[in-house]
Amino acid sequence: MEKTLQQRKMVDHTAPNASTGIINGKSSNVLNWDNTRFSWAYPMYKNMLANFWVPNEINMSNDRKQWASLTDDEQETFKKIIGLLAFLDSIQTDYSGQIADYLTDSSLSALMQTLAFQEVVHNQSYSYVLSSLVNQSEQEEIFEYWKHDEVLKERNAFITQGYEAFTSSPTPENFLKSVIYDVVLEGIFFYAGFSFFYNLARNGKMVATSTMINYINRDEQIHVTLFANIFKETLNENPDLDKDKFLRFTEETFKTAAELEIKWGRYIIGDRFPGIPMQDLEDYIRFMANKRSKQLGAEKPFKGYDKNPLKWIRAYQEVDEGKSDFFEQKSRQYTKVSEDNGFDEL
Template sequence: MKADQTLKERKLYVPDAPNASTGILNGQSSNVLNWDDVRYSWAYPLYKQMLSNFWTPFEINMSGDRKQYAELARDEQDAFNKIIGLLAFLDSIQTDYANRVANYLTDSSLTALMTVLAFQEVVHNQSYSYVLSSLVDKGKQDEIFEYWKHDAVLKERNEFIMEGYEAFVNNPTPETFLESIVYDVVLEGLNFYSGFSFFYNLARNQRMVSTSTMINYINRDEQLHVNLFTKIYGAVVAEFDLDKKEAAHFVEKTFKKAAELEIKWGKYIIGDRFPGISTSELDAYIKFISNIRVNQLGAERPFPEHRKNPMPWIKAYESVNEGKSDFFEQKSRQYTKVSEDNGFDEL
């Protein structure tokens, strides 16, 4: 198939096609899922990992955070609210994007994974409502969920991703599909991270620990989502007549711009206002994370000088290892290790 060929939506069922698909896009598949007869060997282990991460917001007791939120400084409350508003927008759009992607995947195991992913995004989005309903009144919650429409810095960041998504939705080809995945990895693998760092910095000072625990659960899910999309990206590159050098150039160029926008957002929302995170550290951290994601997509690092995590303390919050308690022993749970990508300190 050529890069400019239009993608066809998956049929509901195809009786004369094999259960294991013949290809990831525009392939032949009965659309019947047999986990012991699938095309991609990594699909089932990833499915099990996603299931092992299952959680709901109602598990988190917000009573301590309710008291501490009122004690936060004005700048801290403002950053807290705007970051929650950003996350709510991103995960809302991400739910729909996952369903759009699933429509064109002609492998039933990948469709199933995308369905689980979309469900997890719904849980994430509901968790933001849960946090806010525990801390502020309904009027303030509604205001926070409107930030994405009016905040200029936030709009610029979001529109960068949305343009990439809409290019695929409006013209579904292997090339626009692949490019939208790059934007997805930006969204799930980079755009959350300055905001996450704000919550983790509060947690390491024993503040807003319940919210940060919830963010930690979301973080683990997003790492798996990035893992899934990078594997889909690799499968599309391998199966289609795409210019690999051009694809790699697009990845590098996109992440350079994404990092620029994320750094701008980090300075705007965090800056040097909160002890424990400096602008220079956050800038370097964003570039470091960008390098990780670009590596996962098989391209060259856009920031080769940033190979070491400048905020190593954050590792404790980015992953929960099997058999260990959540940070500060808030509650003990058993989790499967997410992937080899967890807790990078060096490249």
């Protein structure tokens, strides 16, 4: 029978401040940022703090004026994506708190608590956006989409079953698998929706909403890196775990995840938005699945797909490349970007 993970102690007088392991290790649980085991932990914490933002700093007045001028398809897709994001970030808040209980390294536990706070901010942004655009009853209806929309239910179940397997049986195997599902959630399952908002923004539509999406995107990229580091370090620290098995599982999981995201993309975008050709979006999702799988140390689930076919999207995703002043929204970030002035991501 596989061993169960130990929960982190509130305090351990006999253990060192710097932990002896990510899972099932020993630590006093006293956090000293100048005495941590992983050189990347404190820089990541500082980066997360430097990225702090709150939705109310972004002026929604222009989006409010533009909302009625959006097409029916644009409004419907807008609302369905917000409904998806609200669900995913809600369970992400809970999951990050639950996994923190089993991280026996105080610096990683602290990073997870910071991450959880950022997810709460993301959810605040969805409420803030909707309260600016629709009435209360419609906002509540959008937050219920996840219960009734069959395409949403299928892809959400893919994540929740992985998370629930860990929370109901916190073994090292379920821990590592839940981390893979986390990278799927934050590194794949947002990206069809993100492309929709960025396409609106490059056409001068709903720029304030896309500003928030851009900041969420930036946060999620850091979260993916954190979980990828935890995944690889845990395998390195625990040679008794079958590394090849987990890497095969990673590749298979990202293949299925990409297929689910493509199905979602066809459902919410399809051939209704000329700026996002569906074939390019499908190839982009496969490209991102390859990228995330490689980040975890696994093989690519899709042969080829080494280049980003949505070249224009890089200008919207990479908020730290000096292209914008988002809160003032005076930026070439939201000028029309073409394949000629976009560039490859990998």
